[in-house]
Amino acid sequence: MFEPVSLQSVEELTPFSLALVARDPDTPPQTLTFTLVSGPGGLQIHPATGLLTWTPTEAQGPNSYNVVVRATEAGPAGRSSTLTFSIVVSERNEAPTLAAVPDFTVAEGTTLTFTGVAADTDLPPQRLTFSLEGAAPPGASVDPDTGVFTWRIGDDAGASTNLLTLRVTDDALEPKSASRSFRVTVLAQPRIVLNEIHYRAAAGGAEFVELYNPSTNTAWSLSGWRLTGTAFTFPASTTLGPDAYLVVARNRTAFLAAYPSSPAPVLGNYIDQLSADGGTIELRRPLTGGGEAIVSQVAFRTRAPGPWRRTGPAPRCS
């Protein structure tokens, strides 16, 4: 005869054990053998001791299971008795996981996008929601459902280093979350333009090329930059601040004589390498690791006004 067993409860993924006690009323008591008549998958009973053991799987909770066990006397005519009771398995919420997010280095004026990859082992499946922790930079967001992160970085955002944290949260009653931090380094992009080209000065030598930096926040060192068509290389100490102009004169003395009140700094002298018909002037900057990049370019003819070509607003050519 089994001693009664009350309602049992256990959390999924947690070891459960219960020592069943059965007494044989015979004298002397005979050996009993315990067997499991029915019960959830994985539940085991020790035939000699009656110890029930089980670790419910993720899929087995939450649920309730009926268990039927039998104790049988030894011998060919052994009598037996059965016991029925229930085990309630409760859900245990596991924290979701979030794949590591790499660090990024991006240029201003570009859009950074990637997709957060998250998982949650709980069953029944849970809904996961993405978010950004703390104060994200303006324009940065993550789609709560898809995990797609997007940051449109402004054309004139300037250089910055940003530490962001992506988080994913499950929808359990007591939600759990995971988060990953990543660094976004924004590099400023030189957008200095050839603003004005004056190639027919009344006073010989006063011809000039004017540069303008339209950035509101980034100063550029023009060290080693050069102007093609004029054989001019900017000296090491040259900088061009935000919203600032810089003049390169064919002959600095002649330029300052013709324009004594020039508000912009004046560099020189350059050697005119353009043909009588005009030509192309390029502002080039050296690249780390060799080579040059064209920052601004103007092609023009001297015989008639224009045509000149340049991205952005047209320069004045005269």
Ligand SMILES: [Ca+2]
């Ligand atoms: Ca979960």
Ligand SMILES: [Ca+2]
């Ligand atoms: Ca679970």
Ligand SMILES: [Ca+2]
């Ligand atoms: Ca479960």
